[in-house]
Amino acid sequence: MNKPQFFILALCLFLLGSCQSYQHFVKEEGQYYPLNSQEHQQADSSIANIYSPYKKQLEAQMNEQIGQLSVDLIKEQPESNMGNFAADMVAIQAQAYTGKSIDFAVLNYGGLRLPSIPKGPLKKGKIYELMPFDNMIVVIEMKGSELRPLFEHICMKGGWPISSAVRMEIDDEFAPQNIRLEGQAIQADKKYRIATIDYLANGGDNCTFFKGKKRYETGKFLRDAAIEYISAQTAKGNSIKARKEGRISQKK
Template identity: 35%
Template sequence: MKFRNLFFVLGLLLSFSCKTPTDVYKIEGRNVNITDSLQADAAIERFVKPYRERINKDLDSVLGYAVDTYSKSDGHLNTAIGNLMADIVYEESDPVFFKRIGEHIDFVLLNHGGIRSIISKGPISKRTAYEIMPFENSIVVAKLPGAQVQELLEYLSRAKRAHPISKLKILLDKDGKVIESAINDQPIDFTKTYNIATNDYLINGGDGMDFFKGSEAVIILDYKIRNALTDYFMKTDTINPVADDRFLQLQD
C-alpha cells in the first residue's frame, strides 16, 4: 500500500511537470453555508463536554453581589459602571506599577466603547468580567507630558462622552470648555509629566486618542483589564458604584 501511494504521488508530479507553459488551469469554487442544521460529531462532543462543564463551573462561581443594574448608557459624562471600571484599574494596577518602577499612577483613562455589557443586579461571577471586557486588552502606563495632558482634556471636552476616568476631575462650562481640572484633587501642572494608566488599544491612538503618541515612555504591566476586574470582584462582597462629580458640565 505504501508503494502504491508513492507511485500515485510520483505520477501526479510527473503529470504536472509535463505540462507546457501554454496550459491553462481552471479553478472553480463554491460557497458552503454553515447552518444550525449541521449535526455535531458525537465523539467530539463527548470529548469536549467535561472541559466545557469545568469552564462553565469556574465562570459561573459567585464572587460578589451588585445592588443594582449598571449600564454605560446611564449617564452623560460619567457613569456608575464606567467609574467602577476605571477605579478598579487604578486600585488593582497601581501596586503593580509601584512595585515595578517605584512610582504611582496619577490617573486612569479608558474608553466608553470598551465596556461591552451591563452589570446585572444580583450575583457577580467571573463570567461578568468576561462579558464586560471580552477583549484581550491589557493595562499599560503612559508617561505623558503636560502638553499632551492638555490635549487629553481637550479631547474629552470635545467628545462629551462618558469615557471612564479615575483620579481625574474635569469641569466644563456651558459651552463645553474646560474651566477646571485636577489630578488627585490637585490642580494640573502642565509642566510636569504624569503617569496615566490606559489600555494597549488606546495607547496606539485607538478612538482617536492620538495624544498618547506623545508619551515619553510606555510601561507594559502584563495585566489584562479582565483579570483586574476578576481580582477586584473576588475580594469585594458587594458593589454599589455611582455617577459622581469627576466629569461635569455647567448648565447655566
C-alpha cells in the same frame, strides 16, 4: 483552560451551531450527492463528544461567583457609576502591579460592552461579557503640558470613564473646563502617570497623544485585573458599589 483549549471549544461550538437536520449536497463534476442524515447526526455526536468536557469546564468557571453588587451598574455619559467603578479599579490595580503612584486612570466608553449589570451576585462570566477584549493595562507618563489633548478628546467623545482624582466640565462646544486633579490645577512641568489600556496607548480610538510616551507594562488583561480586584474586595467582606459624583459634568 489554556488558550488552545478555548479556541478548540469555540471552533467546535461554531461547527455544531452551523449543523442542521436537513440534507446537504456536495457538487462534484456536475452531479449532486445527498449526505446521509444518519452520517450527519454521527458527525454532530462526534463533535459534541470532543467539546463537551471543555464546555462543562468553561461553564463552571464562568458561573463562579466572585462578588456581590450592592447597586445596579449603569453605563451612561458623560459619567456613570459603571465607568467610575471600572476606572477606579484600573487606577488601583495599575498601582499595585507597577509599584508606582498613579495620578488617574481613563478608559474608552466603547470598551465596556454591557449597558448595565444588575445588583446581586456577580459571576466571573459577567466580567468577561463587560470586558471581552484582550486589552492589557498599561501606564503612560506625560507632562502636564501634554494632557490637554486627552481631556479635549474625552469631551468630544461625550465623556469617558475616568478615576476619582479627576474633576472637569464640558462646555457647550464640547471643550474641557475647570480641570482639576486631586483638587489642584494641572502643573505644566509636572510628570503625571495615567493608567489605561494598551489599545488606547497604541493610538486606538484616535488617542494619538499617547503614542511615543514613556510607558510601563503590567502584563495584565483588563478583565483579569477586574476579577482580581473584585475577588480581593470580597475576601475583605466588601460588596462592590459605585456612584456618580460629578467627575465629568456638563457646564451650565
